[in-house]
Amino acid sequence: MQLFELVQESGVPAATVKYYLREGLLPPGRKVSARVSEYDETHVRRLRLIRVLREVGGLSVAALRDIVETAEDEALTAQAMFCRTADAIAPALVARPADDGHRAEAERMAEQVVSDVGWTRVRPEAADRESLVSVLEALLGAGPLTPYPAMVRWYADQADAIARFEISMVNADQDRESLLEEMVVGSVVLGELLVVMRRLAQEHHSAERFDEGGPA
């Protein structure tokens, strides 16, 4: 297919497609003349993936490049693919200043909960360990909801039950590009699904608790 068909199929504007081609997020088409290239289903698929990760996950071009390189490195095992994409997805939480006084406590809490809940296979260098420290540090500094070990552990248990089932459902009998797509869309978009549904559920249960006179 030509560029305009690729635009129609993927829903990504031509200028953006050209930008992704220049940035190497999309492999070049097959040149059929000096000015015309042919694209195929792999381009449509890649564009759809990039689009959902940008629109729902707000991923940066740098993060997308890491994911694309992971897709194209055929030497990686499934777990290595998982780890590389996890580190790309880990949010770039703004580093909190060291003089806030909560950094050391947040680090201790993070290490403790990962150990207590039994996540022994998380790499020491996993980017999300730092994300966890940052979130705990923010909670410790913010005031209204000071985290304590049993509360942090409760969230870890909820997260563990969800992730255990999700990973058991991953279809391992598919080509590596499909497996990678399933991993990143699962991590980013299903994570957002969970967060949005949690807020809807909070509204419902908050009404049940605080607004008992309201309409049932």
Next chain:
Amino acid sequence: MQLFELVQESGVPAATVKYYLREGLLPPGRKVSARVSEYDETHVRRLRLIRVLREVGGLSVAALRDIVETAEDEALTAQAMFCRTADAIAPALVARPADDGHRAEAERMAEQVVSDVGWTRVRPEAADRESLVSVLEALLGAGPLTPYPAMVRWYADQADAIARFEISMVNADQDRESLLEEMVVGSVVLGELLVVMRRLAQEHHSAERFDEGGPA
């Protein structure tokens, strides 16, 4: 306290504090001379709240203004406060073009799951209903993980169990500003805690499933 002490206490730079004062996110201090104002604990607290919501939640100034106005409107009930802040927090997911062909299906799935799981108290106009449609539409369009009713329902059940317990733990015996702080920090920062922990748990369970030869 004077401005420089407010900066020290809150960890927010002076230029940012002045910007928040101009934008009305922070109430003015008490003027003690033509050039000097006095600030107090309420300013420190407000700044800490704004800071965590910006750093962890990535909330816009417009969203923060909605939250601040909610805090200052003493006529609102607890549930009205909850709903106004929920709508401020609801992520501004990029609207997907109507010609993608999945909008109607996503709307049907969203309505179905909210009804099936029994979230009868969610307002028809809640901003997160639209967030849910957007996430489902993104999943339907992305390809690798097509949502089906039982899967969507499973996420709703997980979210429901989490939110039910969280709302039951809210401390209702506190002043309204504290209650609001607990609501928004709970929604934004504990949501992020859950998402980060889910990714850590996925790495662990993925290693257990796909990398059985690796270090235990």
